Amino acid sequence: MHPADRPGVRDSLRAENYMYVYDEYDQRIIEERVAQFRDQTARFLAGELAEDEFRPLRLQNGLYVQRYAPMLRVCVPYGLLSAPQLRMLAKLARDYDKGYAHISTRQNVQYNWPKLEDVPDMLAELASVQMHAIQTSGNCIRNVTTDQFAGVAPDEVIDPRPWCEIIRQWATFHPEFAHLPRKFKIAVNGSAADRAAIEVHDIGLEPVRNEAGELGFRVLVGGGLGRTPIVGSFINEFLPWQHLLSYLEAILRVYNRYGRRDNKYKARIKILVKALTPEVFAERVAAEWAHLKDGPATLTEAELERVAKHFVDPAYKALDDQSAALAALDAEHPGFARWRSRNVAGHKKPGYAAVTLSLKPTGIAPGDVTDKQFDAIADLAERYSFGEARSSHEQNIILADVEQSQLFELWGELRELGLATPNIGLLTDIICCPGGDFCALANAKSIPIAEAIQRRFDDLDYVFDLGEIDLNISGCMNACGHHHIGNIGILGVDKKGEEFYQVSLGGEAGRNASLGQILGPSFAQDDMADVIAKVIEVYVEQRSEEERFLDTFRRIGIDPFKERVYAKNH
Amino acid sequence: MQRIIKNGEVIDERWHLLPVDATLDGISNSDDLIVPLGLWLQSSHALKVRDGGLGVWLQSHEQIEDIVDDLKYFKVVALDFPAFTDGRHFSSARLLRERYGYQGEIRAIGDVLRDQIFFMHRCGFDAFAVRPDRDPYDALKGLQDFSVTYQTGVDQPLPLFRRR
Numbered sequence A: 001m002h003p004a005d006r007p008g009v010r011d012s013l014r015a016e017n018y019m020y021v022y023d024e025y026d027q028r029i030i031e032e033r034v035a036q037f038r039d040q041t042a043r044f045l046a047g048e049l050a051e052d053e054f055r056p057l058r059l060q061n062g063l064y065v066q067r068y069a070p071m072l073r074v075c076v077p078y079g080l081l082s083a084p085q086l087r088m089l090a091k092l093a094r095d096y097d098k099g100y101a102h103i104s105t106r107q108n109v110q111y112n113w114p115k116l117e118d119v120p121d122m123l124a125e126l127a128s129v130q131m132h133a134i135q136t137s138g139n140c141i142r143n144v145t146t147d148q149f150a151g152v153a154p155d156e157v158i159d160p161r162p163w164c165e166i167i168r169q170w171a172t173f174h175p176e177f178a179h180l181p182r183k184f185k186i187a188v189n190g191s192a193a194d195r196a197a198i199e200v201h202d203i204g205l206e207p208v209r210n211e212a213g214e215l216g217f218r219v220l221v222g223g224g225l226g227r228t229p230i231v232g233s234f235i236n237e238f239l240p241w242q243h244l245l246s247y248l249e250a251i252l253r254v255y256n257r258y259g260r261r262d263n264k265y266k267a268r269i270k271i272l273v274k275a276l277t278p279e280v281f282a283e284r285v286a287a288e289w290a291h292l293k294d295g296p297a298t299l300t301e302a303e304l305e306r307v308a309k310h311f312v313d314p315a316y317k318a319l320d321d322q323s324a325a326l327a328a329l330d331a332e333h334p335g336f337a338r339w340r341s342r343n344v345a346g347h348k349k350p351g352y353a354a355v356t357l358s359l360k361p362t363g364i365a366p367g368d369v370t371d372k373q374f375d376a377i378a379d380l381a382e383r384y385s386f387g388e389a390r391s392s393h394e395q396n397i398i399l400a401d402v403e404q405s406q407l408f409e410l411w412g413e414l415r416e417l418g419l420a421t422p423n424i425g426l427l428t429d430i431i432c433c434p435g436g437d438f439c440a441l442a443n444a445k446s447i448p449i450a451e452a453i454q455r456r457f458d459d460l461d462y463v464f465d466l467g468e469i470d471l472n473i474s475g476c477m478n479a480c481g482h483h484h485i486g487n488i489g490i491l492g493v494d495k496k497g498e499e500f501y502q503v504s505l506g507g508e509a510g511r512n513a514s515l516g517q518i519l520g521p522s523f524a525q526d527d528m529a530d531v532i533a534k535v536i537e538v539y540v541e542q543r544s545e546e547e548r549f550l551d552t553f554r555r556i557g558i559d560p561f562k563e564r565v566y567a568k569n570h
Numbered sequence B: 001m002q003r004i005i006k007n008g009e010v011i012d013e014r015w016h017l018l019p020v021d022a023t024l025d026g027i028s029n030s031d032d033l034i035v036p037l038g039l040w041l042q043s044s045h046a047l048k049v050r051d052g053g054l055g056v057w058l059q060s061h062e063q064i065e066d067i068v069d070d071l072k073y074f075k076v077v078a079l080d081f082p083a084f085t086d087g088r089h090f091s092s093a094r095l096l097r098e099r100y101g102y103q104g105e106i107r108a109i110g111d112v113l114r115d116q117i118f119f120m121h122r123c124g125f126d127a128f129a130v131r132p133d134r135d136p137y138d139a140l141k142g143l144q145d146f147s148v149t150y151q152t153g154v155d156q157p158l159p160l161f162r163r164r
């Protein structure tokens, strides 16, 4: 039984209505994991496991040792959270950390200040709400990510969530792929738009139907960011769904055997795919798959049904769209109108909407959530959205099933909580890694840059007028902040021991993803807000009506931006 | 004498592992030997006519495809882990069992530690030469880490979804 399903919980809030609920097997696996990790930690603390031996073990459980303290990354499988899980995240922040946590760009939740010896207890608490930290780091298959609007998006073709769960189970403690050459990330998208950035993942999957109406997958391999950013290549245009796992196994086996291990900067699958060419890589996979196809890993109707039944629609009411009533509220409350235009997305059901809670108010590290906010979000989820919430790779939280007639009331509550900043998709909705304030690998801080830009662009009307702009910041070339695929990307670099920042323009995360072009020499921290302001000036001067930043950039190219930013001051 | 884990028990080791640069010179006729792949590829005729038992060992970059036609000659195939984080031979072991039907001993050698043994066993290893500075009885506990597994494996070919 999922903890959400304790006696007395209203039927409409039962977890089985909106997320995968563990059975005794799933539960036993995570409990055995807690015991295993408790023992490993004890052996490490007793000196029986050397640091080098413990490191890969703790990493596979999401535990980094960072600049000031360990960092624990908790897995949020494909971004789905129940109210009890949100309350547990709050409790961990309160009891084991400094009262807040961080939503990562891979939909996970990170704690920045736990104590190593507390981690086994934290994992035990997580296990009580069907959560864990398995494979959230290390050279193994990581958390599967997807569209934060999965299951409710009006443009959805196929719900990706059952597939994510099937892949999650297959990847969990996969014995053959526990020590890959490097980390391995899989993303699934089920919609016309690609909100899961599948083209920059090691494997990207898209469920599709062929002309006969049969279900299958388009399979992409070899995307990734980091120091060698590459947009992946599709190697299979239609893989019948029954063969998903055997095909994944074939890809991973080719990678595990032939991926480079001599140089960790050349160890990602993208380097292998590039070296062989996507065509040859595809042939190798096909040759391997020929042996695995139709074996015991072949998926069954029964399994698909067992998993998919957890992702059926919640008990939606028959409602009508509230356009007129909402327009009237807009007219009366400009703040509501603004919020609605940015933070409220369409829904496949009339009368419903998906609401994004912005974790990007000025002055707070992008993606940070306090324990009180987690608790409050849990309550709001139960009152407004069937008890469910999602995390997004843009580092925000979503209530996916809100009745339009309740939007106004919800907006009021969110404002009280500091979660109603109306900036989703705008310049100040910055995607940002922890950077030098927390991360030991950083070349430069990233959070203060985000804040400086937010402060410079503090005029909401202006930011609204600028329209959609993705701005991404990474503190080093590991690219945890996805700076390559930001319309504006900022990368921390080290120049003779000083923190500098390189700017790139024109990146794009969605379908037909593209990598940004570097503007030129890097800038000092204090200049960054000015630099971004100049980039924006050029856009404002050059745009034609309704043209997004990215479209203007694609039309006019990088030179006008260069000229302005590097012009000598008179 | 080194002790190894075999079929879930700690036993005395009787095989001699020859170093990677071993030659036929002075090689024992009657001892049980695990020879490096290079020596096997050079001198298989001489090795086949010995009286003692024969095994072969592969470095982590060496391919099992080089021995798959010769498997009938080997009582042991030992696969080396220069570091436990080098997972290539996890795939080799599965292929030996699942694709090439090898039924002899598959032994993990090198940086073999308690915390990887569970996965190794699932991939088809049935013998573990635990690193000499570690207690094989302690390592044995690693085989019990999990009682449920999701995927197909050599130990349990049916994935959990076909059994649940």
Ligand code: HEM
Pocket: A064, A066, A071, A103, A104, A105, A106, A110, A182, A183, A200, A201, A223, A224, A225, A226, A227, A268, A432, A433, A434, A438, A439, A440, A441, A478, A479, A480, A481, A482
């Ligand atoms: C603070 C501790 C962290 C460390 C030590 C760390 C380390 C790294 C490293 C070394 C890479 C590059 C891997 C490669 O290219 O092979 C990487 C990539 C990545 N990290 Fe982090 N990271 C940290 C925190 C985060 C956080 C907080 C996020 C989310 C906000 C994140 C999200 C990512 C993502 C999305 C990538 C993938 C880029 C790609 O596709 O290559 N990381 N990280």
Ligand code: SF4
Pocket: A433, A434, A435, A436, A439, A440, A441, A442, A443, A444, A474, A475, A476, A477, A478, A479, A480, A481
């Ligand atoms: S991008 Fe660099 S600085 Fe930022 S979190 Fe990743 S490793 Fe750390």
